[in-house]
Amino acid sequence: MSNMVQAIRMALHVAEERHDLTDVFGEDVGPPLGGAFTATQGIKCAWNTPLDERGIVGASIGLGLAGCRNVGEIQFCDYAYNTIDLLKLAGMMYWVSNGDWNLPMTIMTPVGSGIRGSIYHSHSFDATATHIPGFKIAMPSTPRDAYGLLLSCIVDPNPCFFLVPKALMRVRNAPGEEIPGEPGDDRALSKLIDAPLGDRSKWQPQWPETPDLFVPFGEGRTVRKGRDVTVVSYGRTLPLCAKAAEELSQENLDVEVIDLRSLWPYDWERVKESVSRTGRVLFVNEDTEVTNFGEHLVRRTTDELFYHLAAPPKLLAGAFVPGIGLADNLEMASVPQLPSIRAAIAELAVMEA
Amino acid sequence: MSTNLRPVPSAPESQISPELLLRMHELMVKARALEERLIHMYKQGDGYFWIGGPGEEAFNVPLGMLVQKGRGPQFDYCHFHYRNSGTWLAMGGDPIDSLRQMKNTVTDPFSGGRNFVGHYSRREWNVVPVSSPIEVQHSMAPGTALAQKRAGGRGITIVTGGDAGTAEGDFSTCLIWSSRPANLLPVLMIVTNNKWGISTAYQGQHGEKRISERGKAFGIESKTIDGNDPETSYREIAQAMEYVRSERKPFLLEAMVSRLYGHSSASGANRMTDEADCLVGFERKLEERGLRSRKEMDDLRARFTAQLQEAHKKVRDEPQPDGKTIHDNIFADRDLVREN
Ligand SMILES: Cc1ncc(C[n+]2csc(CCOP(=O)(O)OP(=O)(O)O)c2C)c(N)n1
Numbered sequence: 004m005s006n007m008v009q010a011i012r013m014a015l016h017v018a019e020e021r022h023d024l025t026d027v028f029g030e031d032v033g034p035p036l037g038g039a040f041t042a043t044q045g046i047k048c049a050w051n052t053p054l055d056e057r058g059i060v061g062a063s064i065g066l067g068l069a070g071c072r073n074v075g076e077i078q079f080c081d082y083a084y085n086t087i088d089l090l091k092l093a094g095m096m097y098w099v100s101n102g103d104w105n106l107p108m109t110i111m112t113p114v115g116s117g118i119r120g121s122i123y124h125s126h127s128f129d130a131t132a133t134h135i136p137g138f139k140i141a142m143p144s145t146p147r148d149a150y151g152l153l154l155s156c157i158v159d160p161n162p163c164f165f166l167v168p169k170a171l172m173r174v175r176n177a178p179g180e181e182i183p184g185e186p187g188d189d190r191a192l193s194k195l196i197d198a199p200l201g202d203r204s205k206w207q208p209q210w211p212e213t214p215d216l217f218v219p220f221g222e223g224r225t226v227r228k229g230r231d232v233t234v235v236s237y238g239r240t241l242p243l244c245a246k247a248a249e250e251l252s253q254e255n256l257d258v259e260v261i262d263l264r265s266l267w268p269y270d271w272e273r274v275k276e277s278v279s280r281t282g283r284v285l286f287v288n289e290d291t292e293v294t295n296f297g298e299h300l301v302r303r304t305t306d307e308l309f310y311h312l313a314a315p316p317k318l319l320a321g322a323f324v325p326g327i328g329l330a331d332n333l334e335m336a337s338v339p340q341l342p343s344i345r346a347a348i349a350e351l352a353v354m355e356a
Numbered sequence: 357m358s359t360n361l362r363p364v365p366s367a368p369e370s371q372i373s374p375e376l377l378l379r380m381h382e383l384m385v386k387a388r389a390l391e392e393r394l395i396h397m398y399k400q401g402d403g404y405f406w407i408g409g410p411g412e413e414a415f416n417v418p419l420g421m422l423v424q425k426g427r428g429p430q431f432d433y434c435h436f437h438y439r440n441s442g443t444w445l446a447m448g449g450d451p452i453d454s455l456r457q458m459k460n461t462v463t464d465p466f467s468g469g470r471n472f473v474g475h476y477s478r479r480e481w482n483v484v485p486v487s488s489p490i491e492v493q494h495s496m497a498p499g500t501a502l503a504q505k506r507a508g509g510r511g512i513t514i515v516t517g518g519d520a521g522t523a524e525g526d527f528s529t530c531l532i533w534s535s536r537p538a539n540l541l542p543v544l545m546i547v548t549n550n551k552w553g554i555s556t557a558y559q560g561q562h563g564e565k566r567i568s569e570r571g572k573a574f575g576i577e578s579k580t581i582d583g584n585d586p587e588t589s590y591r592e593i594a595q596a597m598e599y600v601r602s603e604r605k606p607f608l609l610e611a612m613v614s615r616l617y618g619h620s621s622a623s624g625a626n627r628m629t630d631e632a633d634c635l636v637g638f639e640r641k642l643e644e645r646g647l648r649s650r651k652e653m654d655d656l657r658a659r660f661t662a663q664l665q666e667a668h669k670k671v672r673d674e675p676q677p678d679g680k681t682i683h684d685n686i687f688a689d690r691d692l693v694r695e696n
Contacts, residue, residue, distance in 0.1 A: 023694075026502075053536070057495050058529040065499015065513075068484050069429055070694040088489050089496075097688050100477045100485045101468035105688035137686055160691035 004181050005192055006173045010146035011042040011111075012196060013182065014153040015074065016210050019048050022158050026066055028052050029059055029076030029111075035203050039078050040113060040172050044198040045208030056082050060089040060110065064096070067108035072157055077112040079120075080128035080166070087131070093162040094137025109156040109163045114142075115239045115289055116338050117170025122326035124169075125334070127290035129238070132164045133266055133299070139220050140266040142166040144241035146176045148264055151218030159220070168238040184213040223270035225277070229259035232352050233277040235300065236287040237263040240339050244287055247345040256352050266296060271303070278304060282313030283351050289338040292320035314354040319347045372587055374647050380421065380586050381642060382656060384413040384635055387442035389660035390451045393668060394458050394473055395617060395625045402672060403458040406625050408474050409439035411616035412548055414634035415583035418590035419546070420446025422597055423514065425481040429507035433500035434483045435493035435515040438474040439548065443516075447481060452667040461674040469677040479692065491517055491524035494545070498533035501541035510601040516546040519610075520553020522567050534606035535574035543606045544596055545571075548583060550615040554623065571608035583611025584634040 005013065018024035027043050033051040037044030052059050056077055063075035077083040083090070096106040116125040132140045139161055141152035149167065156163035175189070176182070186192045195209045223235075226245050236244045241262045248258035259277050263269055278284045284304055286297035297318040304316040321327075321338045328334065339347075391410035398406035409416055420443035424432045436443065445451060453465050460469035466477040466485070477485035484496065493515050501513035515530065534541040547567050551558040564570060571578030577599060581592045589611065596607045614631040618624055642648045 025506075053529075053532050055525075055529055055532065057525055058498065058533050061492070061495025061497075061526065061529060062499040062502065062533065065433075065496040065501070066503055067499070068496070068693060069433065069500045069503030070691075071499075071503050072694075089492055092487055092489070092492060096485060098685050099467055099470055099475075099487070100479070100685075101466075101470060102685035102688070103477060103479045103692070104485060105690070105692045107691055107693065139687070160688045160694075 004175050004187055004189060005146045005185050006175050007143070007146045007149045007167065008040050008042040008172050009192060009196060010150040010182060011153055011167070012044060012046065013185070013210065013213050014150045015043065015046045016208075017213060017215065018072070018154060018157045019046060021215065022154070023072050024048060024074065024157055025071040026050070026073040027076070028062065028073070030054055030078045032076050037198055038076065040169070041198070042167070043076070045196060056086050057089060060086040060093070063108045063110060064089065064093050064106065067106045067162070068104065072107050074109045074111050074157065074165070077110060079124050080112040080114045081123045081126040083112055083128065090135050090138070094135045096137070097161065098137060105160045106162050107160050109165055111153070111165040111167065113169045113172070114166045115168050115170060116327050116334055117168070117239050119329065119331070119334060120169065121329040125327035127288070127321065128164070128166055129266055129288060130290040130295050132166065133296045138162045138164050138267065140164045140166065141220065141264065142168065142238045142266060143264060144168065144171060144238055144262050145180060146174070147180050147182050148218055148224070148262075150182050150213070151216045152264065154215065155217045155220060158217070166238065170239040171242070174242070182213050182216065184211050186211060218264065220265045221268035221270055223264050223273045224262045225259065225273065226262050227258065227260040229257040229281070231257045231281060231283065232348055233259045233261065233274070233281045233284040234287060234348060235261045235263060235274055235284065237266065238288065240287045240289055240344065243339065243341050243344050246341055247348055250345060251348060254349070256349065258348055274300070275308060278308050279311045282311055283354070285317045285319060285347055285351050287319045287339055287344055289321045291323045292318065293323045295320045312356060314351055314356050317347060317351055319344060372590055376590070377587070377642065377647060380417055380590065381638060381648065383417045383421070383446045384442065384586065384638065385653070385656050386451065386660050387413045387417060387445050388635055389657060389664055390441055390445065390454055391617070393661070393664040394454060397455065397458050397668060398621045398625060402668070403460070403473065405472055405621050406458070407438045407472065407620035409441045411550070411614035411631060411634065412439050412583065413442040414586040414638060415548060415589045415611045415613055416440055416442030417446045418586055418593050419443045419514075421590070422593050423447055424511065427480055427482060429504045430509045430511045431482050432511055433504070433513045434481070435497045435500070435513065436476060436483065436486050437493065437517050438472070438486055438488070439518070440476065440486070440516060441474060444476050449476070451664060452671065455664070455667050455671045456674065459671050459674070460676065461671060462677040463674045491521040491526040493517065494524075494526040494530035497530055497543050497545075498541055501534060501543045502539070504542055505539070505604055512542040512544055512597065512600045514544045514546065516548060518553065519547055519549040519551065519558060519567060520556060520561060522547060522570070523561060531570065531574050531576065531608075535576050540605045542600045542604045544600045545606060545608045547608070547610045548613045549610055550613050552615055552619065554619045566610060568608050568610040576606050576608050578608035578610070580610040580612065583613040584632055584637065586634065586638055
């Protein structure tokens with residue numbers, strides 16, 4: 004069964020074979036490395052760019068304007084900050100031309116903590132991405148969703164962010180959620196599509212036959228049904244929320260967990276339906292908590308669901324600090340972890356409005 | 357104004373036909389009359405901001421005449437900046453549309469009243485939206501050029517910008533991305549050097565004698581020309597374009613031009629008297645060569661001025677966009693750029 008990087012690779016392969024994907028590019032994205040996280044190994048249209056993030060975003064825009072479906076990679080989202088004005092530009096292309104120039108392009112970038120990446124390999128990007136209107140934003144928490152969301156990004160006629168949680172790159176699908184056609188045996192899949200160590204110049208991947216499986220934008224997934232509390236998350240913190248819910252079920256708490264999967268557009272209907280039932284909601288993500296996307300969700304919850312609420316809507320997010328420090332204790336204290344998520348849910352469950 | 361620039365050597369007599377010269381002249385006059393009308397509009401309160409290209413007509417008009425306009429990679433992609441009105445008109449643009457953008461009317465075909473004047477956009481002609489942040493177009497240009505290189509044919513990418521903007525990293529991006537030995541790109545990089553960045557003089561920013569020399573380190577063919585002479589401009593642009601079209605390699609062309617009304621309305625949009633006027637020089641030549649009389653030239657100017665005055669009146673009565681439309685056209689549901 005695939006892990007997330009392998010799922011990404013398979014989606015890129017399917018897109019270059021069947022959906023006119025013409026370019027996958029970025030720093031070290033082409034051979035021999037195939038990406039800092041190996042997500043682009045074996046992709047025929049993958050190539051190495053100069054070490055120039057503005058150039059990468061610019062080229063992605065230019066290719067898109069010329070009608071080429073493309074995926075530009077920023078090696079770590081931490082290095083996308085000097086491209087913000089170009090991203091703004093991409094997001095406004097269709098709007099500023101009043102509907103004349105659409106722009107098919109995808110910016111793929113690893114985000115978040117979880118690999119002890121220190122200050123400059125741990126930033127999140129969801130708060131920044133959701134401040135750039137005109138982009139669709141996908142952020143998977145499972146390999147299957149990564150596969151389906153990336154395909155949706157590639158064929159979309161608009162700019163898309165595909166945000167890949169670093170901590171989940173090697174996580175595998177839960178049983179029953181595999182990508183149809185992929186070998187069930189991890190080693191068998193690895194043999195087919197992982198580049199060998201050493202000389203790779205003669206290596207050719209052997210791709211399993213996997214289908215066009217599109218996970219649509221704006222469609223979340225209810226990971227676990229529950230009656231007492233709704234927890235809405237995405238990316239690295241999603242599996243932690245699911246785990247916390249499972250643990251709390253031992254304490255007779257019935258927690259519903261929603262994976263938002265795409266942040267723009269997002270599945271408000273699903274959130275609304277759930278919160279209307281439970282009356283309690285916790286939003287969880289790991290970006291810094293001030294002007295955080297979760298704050299928007301809290302605000303909307305208050306605006307639209309106030310009279311359904313049994314307790315104040317809550318946000319658990321990253322600490323508002325300049326970066327995530329390297330030492331274990333520093334990282335753990337900076338972003339939500341299993342204990343803090345579990346505690347936040349338990350507290351919310353008994354809170355009086 | 358003093359600069360540390362060497363004088364630009366004047367070009368030899370051209371082989372350009374009289375008809376072409378007259379056509380060029382007509383377009384230059386039209387472009388000047390357009391800019392003057394736009395400034396007028398600004399001063400009358402019929403627009404919030406003016407920026408444009410009066411003083412650059414001798415370069416911008418020949419450029420527009422030489423663009424291979426059309427849709428898709430077989431034609432030229434144009435990544436312009438905000439001083440390309442002459443180019444736009446020479447490509448066949450209708451001046452009234454600039455007035456519409458100046459007045460931010462709903463009829464503005466470039467942005468529907470969303471963007472500043474001079475911010476052209478037209479997919480049908482591969483003119484990508486001009487955007488205000490300086491130099492970003494240089495980061496996008498390699499993308500369209502890459503698509504053109506792959507598509508084959510003779511389509512090229514043209515990117516224009518000012519002199520001060522070359523300090524931005526995007527300019528280096530374009531130099532680097534278009535000159536990688538394994539993937540040279542058909543990009544014509546154009547710097548219209550008016551020796552100013554708003555109020556910052558050339559020597560306050562540039563250690564390099566000529567901006568075009570920056571191409572050398574990358575093996576990019578480059579040249580500095582007198583952009584105030586339309587014959588020189590026409591010939592040099594044609595030559596540079598032919599090189600880019602046939603060799604599929606980049607070229608860096610720096611054109612020395614004038615800035616006749618200052619930077620923009622932010623600096624008053626008043627006529628400068630210490631800058632050479634390309635139109636005056638060209639008209640003297642046309643008169644000397646007996647191609648067009650003073651009277652004919654005055655009549656031409658009067659005709660365009662009158663036409664634009666009429667257009668102004670018309671635009672004044674056109675509707676403004678409705679505030680309710682701000683959410684329109686954020687996301688496309690059709691892949692227009694892939695429909696050919
Ligand atoms: C990135 C960016 N920084 C600053 C500005 C404000 N600004 C507008 S025009 C300009 C000067 C540009 O000078 P130059 O590149 O020489 O072009 P010119 O206007 O002289 O043709 C500046 C600083 C801007 N639009 N974009």
